[in-house]
Amino acid sequence: MDSKQFLSELYRQLYTIRVFETRCIKLYRQGLIRGYFHPYLGEEAIAVGVCAALEKRDYIISTHRGHGHCIAWGAELKRMVAELLGKETGYCGGRGGSMHIAQIDSGNLGANGIVGAGIPIGVGAALGSSIRGDDQVTAVFFSDGAANNGVFPEAMNLAAIWDLPVILVLENNHYAVTTPIEQVCRTRDLCERSKGYGVESFTLDGNDVLEVYERTKAAAEQCRQGKGPVLMECKTYRQMGHHVNDPGTYMPKDRLEYYLAKDPVKIGRKYLAEKGDATEEEIARVESDVETLLEEAVQFAKDSNEPDLQKFLEEVGSCQ
Amino acid sequence: MDSKQFLSELYRQLYTIRVFETRCIKLYRQGLIRGYFHPYLGEEAIAVGVCAALEKRDYIISTHRGHGHCIAWGAELKRMVAELLGKETGYCGGRGGSMHIAQIDSGNLGANGIVGAGIPIGVGAALGSSIRGDDQVTAVFFSDGAANNGVFPEAMNLAAIWDLPVILVLENNHYAVTTPIEQVCRTRDLCERSKGYGVESFTLDGNDVLEVYERTKAAAEQCRQGKGPVLMECKTYRQMGHHVNDPGTYMPKDRLEYYLAKDPVKIGRKYLAEKGDATEEEIARVESDVETLLEEAVQFAKDSNEPDLQKFLEEVGSCQ
Amino acid sequence: MPVNDTSTATVATNGREIMYREALNEALREEMSRDPAVFCIGVGIGDRGGSYRVTVGLLEQFGRKRVIDTPISEASFTGVGVGAAITGMRPVVEILFIDFSMLALDQIINQAAKYRFMTAGEGRVPMVLRTQGGAGGALAAQHSQSLEAIYYHIPGLKVVMPSTPYDAKGLLKAAIRDDGPVIFLEHKLLYMTKGPVPQQEYLVELGEAEVKRSGNDVTLIAWSNMVLRSLSAAEKLAEEGIDVEVIDLRTLVPLDANTVLESVRKTEHVVIVQEAVRRGGVASDIASMIQQEAFDYLDAPIKICAGKNTPIPFNLRLEAACVPQEQDIIQAVKNALRHQQRRVPPP
Amino acid sequence: MPVNDTSTATVATNGREIMYREALNEALREEMSRDPAVFCIGVGIGDRGGSYRVTVGLLEQFGRKRVIDTPISEASFTGVGVGAAITGMRPVVEILFIDFSMLALDQIINQAAKYRFMTAGEGRVPMVLRTQGGAGGALAAQHSQSLEAIYYHIPGLKVVMPSTPYDAKGLLKAAIRDDGPVIFLEHKLLYMTKGPVPQQEYLVELGEAEVKRSGNDVTLIAWSNMVLRSLSAAEKLAEEGIDVEVIDLRTLVPLDANTVLESVRKTEHVVIVQEAVRRGGVASDIASMIQQEAFDYLDAPIKICAGKNTPIPFNLRLEAACVPQEQDIIQAVKNALRHQQRRVPPP
Numbered sequence A, B: 001m002d003s004k005q006f007l008s009e010l011y012r013q014l015y016t017i018r019v020f021e022t023r024c025i026k027l028y029r030q031g032l033i034r035g036y037f038h039p040y041l042g043e044e045a046i047a048v049g050v051c052a053a054l055e056k057r058d059y060i061i062s063t064h065r066g067h068g069h070c071i072a073w074g075a076e077l078k079r080m081v082a083e084l085l086g087k088e089t090g091y092c093g094g095r096g097g098s099m100h101i102a103q104i105d106s107g108n109l110g111a112n113g114i115v116g117a118g119i120p121i122g123v124g125a126a127l128g129s130s131i132r133g134d135d136q137v138t139a140v141f142f143s144d145g146a147a148n149n150g151v152f153p154e155a156m157n158l159a160a161i162w163d164l165p166v167i168l169v170l171e172n173n174h175y176a177v178t179t180p181i182e183q184v185c186r187t188r189d190l191c192e193r194s195k196g197y198g199v200e201s202f203t204l205d206g207n208d209v210l211e212v213y214e215r216t217k218a219a220a221e222q223c224r225q226g227k228g229p230v231l232m233e234c235k236t237y238r239q240m241g242h243h244v245n246d247p248g249t250y251m252p253k254d255r256l257e258y259y260l261a262k263d264p265v266k267i268g269r270k271y272l273a274e275k276g277d278a279t280e281e282e283i284a285r286v287e288s289d290v291e292t293l294l295e296e297a298v299q300f301a302k303d304s305n306e307p308d309l310q311k312f313l314e315e316v317g318s319c320q
Numbered sequence C, D: 001m002p003v004n005d006t007s008t009a010t011v012a013t014n015g016r017e018i019m020y021r022e023a024l025n026e027a028l029r030e031e032m033s034r035d036p037a038v039f040c041i042g043v044g045i046g047d048r049g050g051s052y053r054v055t056v057g058l059l060e061q062f063g064r065k066r067v068i069d070t071p072i073s074e075a076s077f078t079g080v081g082v083g084a085a086i087t088g089m090r091p092v093v094e095i096l097f098i099d100f101s102m103l104a105l106d107q108i109i110n111q112a113a114k115y116r117f118m119t120a121g122e123g124r125v126p127m128v129l130r131t132q133g134g135a136g137g138a139l140a141a142q143h144s145q146s147l148e149a150i151y152y153h154i155p156g157l158k159v160v161m162p163s164t165p166y167d168a169k170g171l172l173k174a175a176i177r178d179d180g181p182v183i184f185l186e187h188k189l190l191y192m193t194k195g196p197v198p199q200q201e202y203l204v205e206l207g208e209a210e211v212k213r214s215g216n217d218v219t220l221i222a223w224s225n226m227v228l229r230s231l232s233a234a235e236k237l238a239e240e241g242i243d244v245e246v247i248d249l250r251t252l253v254p255l256d257a258n259t260v261l262e263s264v265r266k267t268e269h270v271v272i273v274q275e276a277v278r279r280g281g282v283a284s285d286i287a288s289m290i291q292q293e294a295f296d297y298l299d300a301p302i303k304i305c306a307g308k309n310t311p312i313p314f315n316l317r318l319e320a321a322c323v324p325q326e327q328d329i330i331q332a333v334k335n336a337l338r339h340q341q342r343r344v345p346p347p
């Protein structure tokens, strides 16, 4: 893949997540999406950079803030929107919703409503690969809040002692809901927590898609060499509150503006223009293609049927 | 307390635990003690050193290998033996047994059958002190295996962010049942796990009662100054298998001999003789006093009644 | 001296109506003011005032020492509650969703529930674990469970599930004063419901059910949000001439078997309504108790109207189909009464 | 082709008797040999061969990749099992004591049990969680619990509790082949019990109860260790002229309601024996099901003979008093029959 095409692809992904979230937030406000919706706005470069550095045969496991991971991993927008709308055509037939989207056949093992719970599950996927002797890597996404669930160190240790091919992608967006990371952690960098387990770790700029990509590439290489897990702490920031309905007033303005200036989508656009030598027109075409696709997806989802109640009740009735 | 008296007291404790465990193992083999019995032989200096450095108002919390902690904290031998024999006069009226001995009124919050579970409970005791503004320290005993239960890092973090007066006493005896620590941990020292939480930690010779005492004194001082928790990794070794019935054949002979040569009771005796200027006769008196007390305790326990079945059933019946 | 009574009627409310969540907030404020040993701990309870705004304003009033925001470490901060309780405090631990309490069950089941017993009564764990369950609002499988049966089965735990603001306040105050441990289960759909709550202090004792509607034809037993649905079903049934007695258990442990049995002996027909799935639920246990204690009074099998045997789906229509609705309750009552007719010989 | 049958009689055993733990060991060996996706993981299962020696020799035969000793990290290694299962493996996770499984319930209840449902059937968790419960040998409150009711209540989990070496082997093999997740509950007092187990391969299907003794006077329902005690109680009762039918449920989920109801319709009297505490136990649920489905056949209340409502004490005499003993079962059967006599008009 030549650099321009590659950068264009990265940008397409970044832009897709951005407009997907923005559009779906609208659908939420219109009452078409219900339940929980945790936007990934501002963190796009992590999902895109990580997924671009992995192979099709690899696994990812996601979180409650998971739309970006799904899209970067190649999910179809129409089945994504349909799931958020609770439709039969969604990835989980309307059973899962935003917090449980999965695309198992592709290796996306799914989002999770329990903060931190995906970490051991991801390590388990890697254990399976290791037992089978398959050359697969598992990337586990989680954020700073999840790093306080005991399963993070526990599962990291398991990956370490068994030299499992796991990339622990800590998306440090500095908040767990309204709780700032400084309030629940004495150290500056969460990645220091890996040292006591003999696991390599580092921080990186989570808003820079190329940095994320490069570091993931290297980490995946190490994993495939059988050297065990790597913890990457990607520093980032949410561009809005925790949840669609959270105005995020507790986020200091200057911090927010600092990160807005480092907007991952803008950075990706700049890379495409500067490193990829793409013209404004070419970039605009990428963007309009994405927008078209998304509108089709929204239409598809709106037109889709609700899950069939009778069929559902039969399924349930036949279960013990 | 002058040095001789102090060293004599330390030795008395060390020797008490030694003969208590030895004698009770005999009772176990005679079928008088049932259930689980995890001897503390070889680790006596930790309990004795830690407890000697604390104040009466402080708290300790113990483990499944907890007889030594109780004794060093001042438990009455007769109520200890009685509990192991399941008698009405035991500390828990025969309800608890070896794994659940507690002496709450004295500040010993009890042993625990769930490896690691005492750690957050101990942190909670310290939180209570902190809320009340009481000048108390809580010492939490646990071993290397417990350090792999996620509540260890979780609870250590809570103690850290709230600056709680907790001394985490990691009795690294290098085994969890038959699992050698190297098999479940990539690093040499478990105390490194505290670094990622901004918690001070160090290793020390867990067989040297004075070293344990001095380091605990300093740690307690820091705690009382409001600087938060300290993790002390006390290197030690079991002098026999995990459990009374475990021959411990998997323990490499040279390692075992190395530690037998560093026997904590012998070291304590040497301190008393050399630093305390005690004569062989004086030491022998300490020993024979302990032995007498223990025999009385055993007799007391044997003579004690079984818990009253009728009374028990009434208690149970009246509970919802 | 607080009035120690169990029925809404006794304490004059002077028309004051407040929300369930406000009633809980008042209970916490009053108990924290009364007793310096009481403190609150949980995720997002301080600065944020709680996801459902139950703890709003407590931080301002009582400060960070007694209103403690925690990291996402459910197992450990529950254990911290246990340790604080053992040593003389009265913690009110909040776990955001009952689903997340699965992370803390070692501390609840193996530690808190057994401590007093294992120490032959020497130890006490006067802790309240507040959490919240039930389906509603498309929160899907991991945020909608009704898991009271787990706690109900464990000796040493008390389990409280209030349905009204009045009971919520009085029971939470009583729970905080109890020797504990008490599992205090709220329902996400109840927080915004309103009801009369007196200005004057009062307690509702643990272990006392309340007949929320009296009737002669059938005994309907419910708790938490199902009480509201049962009461409105009862009104509909009244229009059809079926006179339903609705018992709100309020406390599942200790269970007020007397109130239940007295009613059953009167009506001879029983429906138990439970949001949780039927298999292994609390309703089954109550049914088994009734058939044992009042076998000769029963004119028909005890009918259980319960949640469907499935995790809760995201889609709202499917979600609604998984939990007893008013119509399901009405149908269950009619079914319970129908059996009798089959046994009566035709004229 | 393994014989797919459910009764000991069908497969010739040629007099071979082995222990329950040996039967489990054979099941693991056979399934691991048959399918490279099967692997075992847990604390002390490899080098040590398991606390109860169920996994002895597996490490030698299958190597460290498939017989994995873990640190004391129950929540995570259970989660690791879930992840491996989702991605095509068939893990057999061992948790030493069911008491410790309280540490792993998020992974079991919120993850494993719901994954298939949440993904609309796309995902599968073919995992077996083996663990062990029950009182015996003065192991006290945190190593003696009977907690099957917790798993029984959760949609998405299957629950198996074999009582004989034959069933243990056949059911474990079936559980490993099942789409799962399956909670496989052994009993510490059963490991050393012996029974006939054929050399030839066989499976025992999940969801089929077995009448272990047929009789006409009363249906006695039990599982796990209580089956053995019930059978010996039945022999004693036979001497007094009371003919007891003993049903071993073997699998609690799916529950074989047909076998139970058929027997109940015949005997019209039911005793359910359960080691767990009564409140909220599985027995209550079965009782509630029977009274619903066979109300008109019952001549007396269903009698539940269950563990006392308390954590298990250390002292052996107290321990024994907390769990149904043969004598308690005999008494329960007599009580169940006595009620009838009260209703029969005197001659």
Ligand SMILES: Cc1ncc(C[n+]2csc(CCOP(=O)(O)OP(=O)(O)O)c2C)c(N)n1
Residues within 6 Å of the ligand: A038, A063, A064, A065, A113, A114, A115, A116, A142, A143, A144, A145, A146, A147, A173, A175, A176, A177, A242, C043, C072, C074, C096, C100, C103
């Ligand atoms: C175990 C658990 N505790 C609490 C919650 C409620 N909750 C949902 S999201 C969230 C914050 C998570 O923070 P973080 O892990 O940093 O992820 P982020 O939202 O920043 O992506 C919390 C507390 C939960 N879902 N699971």
Ligand SMILES: Cc1ncc(C[n+]2csc(CCOP(=O)(O)OP(=O)(O)O)c2C)c(N)n1
Residues within 6 Å of the ligand: B038, B063, B064, B065, B113, B114, B115, B116, B142, B143, B144, B145, B146, B147, B173, B175, B176, B177, B242, D043, D072, D074, D096, D100, D103
């Ligand atoms: C959560 C839990 N898992 C497993 C066990 C079984 N078990 C009892 S003691 C023990 C070893 C504990 O090792 P360590 O913490 O190092 O303590 P030590 O025995 O060395 O004092 C194990 C695995 C348990 N009691 N609790």
Ligand SMILES: [Mg+2]
Residues within 6 Å of the ligand: A143, A144, A145, A171, A172, A173, A174, A175, A176, A177
């Ligand atoms: Mg975050």
Ligand SMILES: [Mg+2]
Residues within 6 Å of the ligand: B143, B144, B145, B171, B172, B173, B174, B175, B176, B177
């Ligand atoms: Mg150890």
